[in-house]
Amino acid sequence: MKPDASAEAARWLAQADRDLAAARDLARSDHFNVACFQAQQAAEKASKAVLYALGAEDAFGHSVRELLRAAAASVPALTRLDDAAMRLDRLYIPTRYPNGLPGGIPADAFSAEDAREAISHAEAILAAARTSIG
Numbered sequence: 001m002k003p004d005a006s007a008e009a010a011r012w013l014a015q016a017d018r019d020l021a022a023a024r025d026l027a028r029s030d031h032f033n034v035a036c037f038q039a040q041q042a043a044e045k046a047s048k049a050v051l052y053a054l055g056a057e058d059a060f061g062h063s064v065r066e067l068l069r070a071a072a073a074s075v076p077a078l079t080r081l082d083d084a085a086m087r088l089d090r091l092y093i094p095t096r097y098p099n100g101l102p103g104g105i106p107a108d109a110f111s112a113e114d115a116r117e118a119i120s121h122a123e124a125i126l127a128a129a130r131t132s133i134g
Contacts, residue, residue, distance in 0.1 A: 005055050009133050012049035012059075016042045016129070020122055027115035033106040037095040039118035040064065040088045046122075046129035047071060047085075050078070053133040064088045064125065075132045084121035091118055 023038035047067035048059035054074050061067060065085035072078040094100035094109065101109055 005052055009049045009053035012045050012052055013126075013129060013133065016045035016049060016126055019045060020119070020126060023115070023119050023122065027112065027119060030112075031107075032110040032112055032115040033095040035115040036091045036110050036118040039115070039122040040091045040095070042122040043085065043088050043125040046126045050075065050129050050132045062089075062092055068125070071132070078128060078132065081125055081128055084124055088118060088121050088125075 019038050019042035023035045023042060026032075026035035026038060043064045044062060044067065047064050050071040051059040051067060054071060059067065063085075065082060065088075068078050068081055068085050095106050098105045100106070
């Protein structure tokens with residue numbers, strides 16, 4: 001890994017850690033929709049960290065699943081996270097925007113269990129990212 005790739009990967013992984021910590025804090029304060037979104041963001045940034053560590057010049061997009069699939073070309077073990085990534089991707093829009101739901105608002109549409117599940121998926125992705133980056 002080039003030194004600049006290593007530094008960029010570390011920056012993205014550090015922010016992923018902070019986003020995951022924010023997700024946990026938000027879940028503890030009953031802000032479940034935002035906790036779900038922050039968990040998705042943590043996984044997205046961890047996935048981008050892996051791509052940067054692999055030498056990508058840029059890592060674009062918001063789909064955790066697509067980012068991990070791109071990284072899995074070099075790190076096949078990441079394919080085991082496909083289901084977790086898919087579940088997190090479902091949280092990207094409806095956790096934030098009222099028009100992403102058929103009615104009501106995101107703050108009323110997500111539960112403690114939703115937040116726990118999202119955080120658990122994000123934790124698995126961050127752990128795999130750390131292992132992949134080395």
